[in-house]
Amino acid sequence: MSNRTFPTEFLLLPFADTRELQLLHFGLFLGIYLAALLGNGLIITAIACDHRLHTPMYFFLLNLSLIDLGTITTTAPKSMANSLWDTRAISYAGCATQLFMFVVFVAAEFYLLTIMAYDRYIAICKPLHYGTIMDSRTCVNMAAAAWGSTFLYAVLHTANTFSLPLCQGNALDQFFCEIPQILKLSCSDAFLTEVGLLIISVTVASGCFVFLVLSYVQIFRAVIRMPSHQGRYKAFSTCLPHLAVVSLFLSTATFTYLKPSSISSPSLDLLLAVLYSVVPPAVNPLIYSMRNQQLKDAVRKLIWWMFFS
Template sequence: MSNRSFPNEFLLLPFADTRELQLLHFGLFLGIYLAALLGNGLILTAVACDHHLHTPMYFFLFNLALLDLGTITTTVPKAMANSVWDTRAISYVGCATQIFMFALFVAAEFSFLTIMSYDRYVAICKPLHYETIMDSRTCANMAEAAWGSTFLYAVLHTANTFSLPLCQGNALDQFFCEIPQILKLSCSDAYLREVGLLVVSVCLLFGCFVFLVLSYVQIFKTVLRIPSQQGRHKAFSMCLPHLAVVSLFISTGTFAYLKPSSMSSSSLNLMLAVLYSVVPPAVNPLIYSMRNQELKDAVRKMMTECFSEALIFLFSSTYHT
């Protein structure tokens, strides 16, 4: 048992070795992070403040924006800090917290994407029953179930992962802590429990994926039967942003975790991790706002009001001075 231990800290994979590239990485991540904060912050504020957006679709979009902010905040600030301070270290507690938060936000995001596909299915395939099926109580219960189940999921995985003694050092082949990287450091006879839990998780995710596919098959069948071009355009504008976000989220994550071992390398792992953990939270607000006129109008109205109030405050301050 002497070679089994619980380290005080872990060493993350650096993006670059030279100081210039480290600062470039910091600047790039800072820009992406600020874009994610701005985009998701505008969605959160617009949905919260505009009563026209107090509908099930925007309620779930509000939760999705909150999850995107949580996901990118879990990984990016620590990576930026390490680049600035030229270090690789993350504490044991910090690593456990990062794994818990990342597992929580990613699992909850997939849950909400699944719920949103059901919401779109009811809205397009059963429009006359939409208000009855997707009432406020049902939406709240769905959201509570998603948050509660994914919280328990994250607790279970984090506790089980960090109960494993580690035999292979403390260096991770990733720029943030995630479960597969910790399992690589565990003793060969101790990680099978967590692997079993991951297999169960994959089965549940596959079930959600099948539900997503079947929902959109029915949605597109219904949309193609709509006689008016304007009606089809409205239906597609409701569904295509969600489908684009789902595709980006699933494709990048699936390739990252299921790619052949022969393709595995540190640089490829870094690139894929950025694609599934950093890019989606930053581009999701853009995807949802491109074809959504209601959301664009709400954001434009909110920014106009803020700008007007700022001008009034500025002129009033100047006048009193």
């Protein structure tokens, strides 16, 4: 096969052309990346070490933190390295690996957010049956199903995408390897197969979205009927952070992929990609800990033990 059909490397979209702005991008991404590592690392360690947090809600939150770490690690370090060394290149194998890992983590996050909505629905709308329905075995099976299905999903998309002959150059209009950007380089009708897979993906995602909406409609109806102000506050304190994370993730990702082509531009696509792939992993720990006193206490206890014990 010629290099024209299967490039040996791809060129990613740079954030800036001048050296000063490249270093500014490196510093900004480094700060966001370190914040994501610190925040998610503290949540994972606190949940793992504090037996009071060994509940379904925190088990799923631990998985979400792992996913957030994976998502930002897949995209940010390579972009930072390119800015630091003033290059745009990513190898063919590196691009395939990045696309595969990104699909795994993004799909897993969406599935897990849906599972977390179901967990909150059972906890608030059917509290007497919560321990029976959401037992430890069920939680592990649900998490394993989310991870396993997204792994197979990513294998299917990655294999199909990189089996296409690419004859429209090797420059991608994104700072990481993404399926729609690679499809733009295809010169074969075989890309219709990938479009079909994307349509199936949108259908499944729409089903999850409808489930999320219906779950929260039932949750808010149940919360409003609670006679106790303290009970309503506790319910909202566990639901609102999850709803905020869902809204941030879905709004940016949906607008990115469904926006009209008339308003599409490399700069806008770059900004939106940062908003759904880099920002959420850094702010999710803050969102979840802001109104959750039990989690904040566990994190404070962990920090105290790490630095003052």
